[in-house]
Amino acid sequence: MSRSHRRRSALSLSMIAFAAALAxxxxxxxxxxxxKVALVARAQPKMVRAPAPPGPAELRAVRLGLGDLKAAxxxxxxxxxxxxxxxxxxxxxxxxxxxxxxxxxxxxxGFGSGKGGYHQAVDIGGEQGSKVRAAAEGLVGYASxxxxxxxxxxxxxxxxxxxxxxxxxxxxxxxxxxxxSKGAVIALLGSTGRSxxxxxxxxxxxxxxxxxxxxxxxPAAKRKDGAPAAPGLSNWKQANxxxxxxxxxxxxxxxxxxxxxxxPGTVLDTPAEVFEDEDEGGSDx
Ligand SMILES: [Zn+2]
Numbered sequence: 020m021s022r023s024h025r026r027r028s029a030l031s032l033s034m035i036a037f038a039a040a041l042a043x044x045x046x047x048x049x050x051x052x053x054x055k056v057a058l059v060a061r062a063q064p065k066m067v068r069a070p071a072p073p074g075p076a077e078l079r080a081v082r083l084g085l086g087d088l089k090a091a092x093x094x095x096x097x098x099x100x101x102x103x104x105x106x107x108x109x110x111x112x113x114x115x116x117x118x119x120x121x122x123x124x125x126x127x128x129g130f131g132s133g134k135g136g137y138h139q140a141v142d143i144g145g146e147q148g149s150k151v152r153a154a155a156e157g158l159v160g161y162a163s164x165x166x167x168x169x170x171x172x173x174x175x176x177x178x179x180x181x182x183x184x185x186x187x188x189x190x191x192x193x194x195x196x197x198x199x200s201k202g203a204v205i206a207l208l209g210s211t212g213r214s215x216x217x218x219x220x221x222x223x224x225x226x227x228x229x230x231x232x233x234x235x236x237x238p239a240a241k242r243k244d245g246a247p248a249a250p251g252l253s254n255w256k257q258a259n260x261x262x263x264x265x266x267x268x269x270x271x272x273x274x275x276x277x278x279x280x281x282x283p284g285t286v287l288d289t290p291a292e293v294f295e296d297e298d299e300g301g302s303d304x
Pocket of ligand 1: 128138140141142219220221
């Protein structure tokens with residue numbers, strides 16, 4: 020819908036609201052017809068809703084250049100623009116620890132699993148439609164479904180330039196440009212994209228590398244049987260003091276990776292073409 024059309028719609032809708040209000044005022048006479056009018060008038064305002072003008076998040080996304088596939092490519096490469104990091108307003112230090120993003124979720128697959136260790140992410144299984152929460156305070160850099168393989172995907176930029184991703188969502192609830200607090204609900208868990216069952220494909224990226232988030236999760240990540248998924252817990256606040264338990268490596272490609280320039284979502288020579296969650300039977304624990 021064009022902006023002018025939207026404005027016209029908003030105008031005509033507000034006229035309807037005005038008319039409904041008038042009808043309400045008229046409908047004070049004690050007759051059956053008047054009662055009917057009053058009922059209609061009372062019902063009207065609920066139905067009348069002008070399209071929302073662009074909110075602060077939408078405006079921020081436009082201003083910062085967030086939300087499109089180009090931005091997604093940079094984020095998935097672990098290379099956020101410095102002005103995106105500044106816009107988080109969250110400071111220089113890394114988040115330290117990460118909130119485990121799914122309340123009753125459990126780890127089904129770890130970092131470095133799959134053929135050649137291509138799966139540089141943690142898969143978190145859970146109930147379809149359950150809440151997916153931000154692992155740390157941040158800024159939504161991308162929230163759409165255009166990246167091949169990832170399904171509905173939300174990507175957050177955090178303090179210090181750390182990036183987290185939440186893929187395969189049933190529905191994204193956050194929008195690009197939005198600032199979110201730690202624990203904010205950003206999506207509903209699902210199985211969109213290349214996925215064999217409801218789960219969140221969670222990645223942590225920093226300075227061009229994929230890192231293993233497992234030791235950073237609080238509460239500590241668990242397997243479905245309740246056993247701890249992480250051998251130990253760590254805290255990573257200073258960029259140059261990475262705990263040894265957190266492995267980081269340049270992104271690897273899925274064995275079936277095929278470069279397909281010109282295909283939407285795969286136009287960038289970036290991880291946009293990484294396929295995950297196939298051929299591995301879901302769990303490698
Ligand atoms: Zn995965």
